[in-house]
Structures are given as C-alpha cells and as structure tokens.
Amino acid sequence: DAGVIQSPRHEVTEMGQEVTLRCKPISGHNSLFWYRQTMMRGLELLIYFNNNVPIDDSGMPEDRFSAKMPNASFSTLKIQPSEPRDSAVYFCASSRGQGSNTEAFFGQGTRLTVV
Amino acid sequence: TQLLEQSPQFLSIQEGENLTVYCNSSSVFSSLQWYRQEPGEGPVLLVTVVTGGEVKKLKRLTFQFGDARKDSSLHITAAQPGDTGLYLCAVSNAGNNRKLIWGLGTSLAVNP
Numbered sequence: 001d002a003g004v005i006q007s008p009r010h011e012v013t014e015m016g017q018e019v020t021l022r023c024k025p026i027s028g029h030n031s032l033f034w035y036r037q038t039m040m041r042g043l044e045l046l047i048y049f050n051n052n053v054p055i056d057d058s059g060m061p062e063d064r065f066s067a068k069m070p071n072a073s074f075s076t077l078k079i080q081p082s083e084p085r086d087s088a089v090y091f092c093a094s095s096r097g098q099g100s101n102t103e104a105f106f107g108q109g110t111r112l113t114v115v
Numbered sequence: 116t117q118l119l120e121q122s123p124q125f126l127s128i129q130e131g132e133n134l135t136v137y138c139n140s141s142s143v144f145s146s147l148q149w150y151r152q153e154p155g156e157g158p159v160l161l162v163t164v165v166t167g168g169e170v171k172k173l174k175r176l177t178f179q180f181g182d183a184r185k186d187s188s189l190h191i192t193a194a195q196p197g198d199t200g201l202y203l204c205a206v207s208n209a210g211n212n213r214k215l216i217w218g219l220g221t222s223l224a225v226n227p
Contacts, residue, residue, distance in 0.1 A: 043203065043217040056214060091157050106157025
C-alpha cells in the first residue's frame with residue numbers, strides 16, 4: 001500500500017489567496033484526521049471524519065478553514081483567505097476501526113508558507 | 116499551558132549512550148501512545164500503553180506507563196544514529212472518542 005498521500009508537499013502563497021490541501025487515505029480506513037504542526041503549539045487536531053462524516057471540528061481555528069470528505073478516498077482542507085499565521089505543516093492521517101487506541105497512519109505532510 | 120509536558124525538549128548524545136525521555140501530566144488518561152517523527156515525515160506509532168504500570172519493549176526501546184496513568188517514560192539503550200528524530204507522546208480519554216492530545220516532543224540527535 002502507498003500509505004496516506006498528501007499533495008502538494010510544499011505550498012507558498014500570498015496572504016489573501018485560497019489554499020487547498022489534498023489527502024488520499026489508506027484504502028479501507030474509515031477515519032481521517034487533519035492536523036496542523038508548529039514549533040510553538042505542536043500537533044493540533046483540526047477535524048476528523050468517520051465514514052466520510054465530520055465528527056469533531058472543534059479544532060478548526062476559524063471560519064476561514066473548511067474541510068470536506070466527498071468519498072472514502074479523498075479529503076480536502078481549504079483555507080480562504082490565507083494569512084501568514086496559517087504557516088505550518090499540515091498532516092493528514094487515517095486509521096481503521098473505532099477507539100482512540102487505534103494506530104493512526106500519517107502522510108508526509110504539506111508545508112504551507114503564507115507570505 | 117501544555118496538558119502534556121515532555122522532557123527534555125532537546126537531547127544530543129553520542130552513539131552507544133543510554134537515554135530516557137519523559138511524558139508527564141497532572142491528568143489521568145485511558146491510554147498513551149509514543150510516536151517517532153523523522154524530518155520531512157509524519158509521525159509513526161511506536162507503542163500504545165493502556166494499563167497502569169505497564170512495560171513494553173521494542174528492541175532497544177523500553178516504554179513504561181505510570182501506575183497512576185498520568186505519565187510515561189521511554190528508555191533507549193545503546194542509542195544509534197537511526198534513533199534520531201522527534202519523539203511524541205499522545206493521550207486520549209475514553210470518553211473523548213478519537214481525539215488525541217499531543218505533547219510538543221523531545222528532539223533527539225544521536226551523533227556517530
């Protein structure tokens with residue numbers, strides 16, 4: 001299996017532009033997570049889906065952030081408009097089964113820089 | 116204030132040395148996971164501990180969950196350059212569905 005696939009790996013954009021991050025989870029996994037990682041705050045869960053349905057989006061910073069999962073094999077995280085403070089590495093992870101002990105498999109991340 | 120405190124924040128040692136890193140909290144958790152993250156990659160799960168006092172071994176790595184399920188330690192014997200990376204602990208509460216809370220990590224560098 002190719003693992004969790006994220007694109008792009010790197011994104012540099014100007015403040016105010018729309019940014020779309022993409023994720024393909026591992027086939028057969030029914031949970032998908034979007035995380036943001038910074039030096040100051042570490043890994044923060046933004047939102048997670050179970051069976052394509054958003055379960056907990058309390059970590060989404062504000063209305064500028066939105067996430068969708070139209071089917072079991074694809075998810076997007078969109079930031080509109082982007083701001084310099086959104087600069088971070090964004091990870092997508094997927095897992096199979098229920099329970100918080102289930103192993104989460106992470107993608108390689110998208111490094112976002114907003115200038 | 117971080118719910119999970121990991122220490123030390125940075126550690127640089129020579130190949131062959133032993134080391135211990137810690138993950139502490141004032142709260143009780145149902146389970147705790149340790150991950151390792153290499154530069155440019157996502158975290159990879161090393162172990163999950165669920166029982167107070169539990170000890171798990173993974174080759175040269177020994178993980179212990181505190182008796183009160185508030186803290187954990189990771190001990191590495193005879194560290195190798197391949198052990199270099201960011202070691203993250205993450206916890207969950209049984210009543211909080213799938214949400215993990217993460218520490219900031221210990222950045223380990225093992226020099227040849």
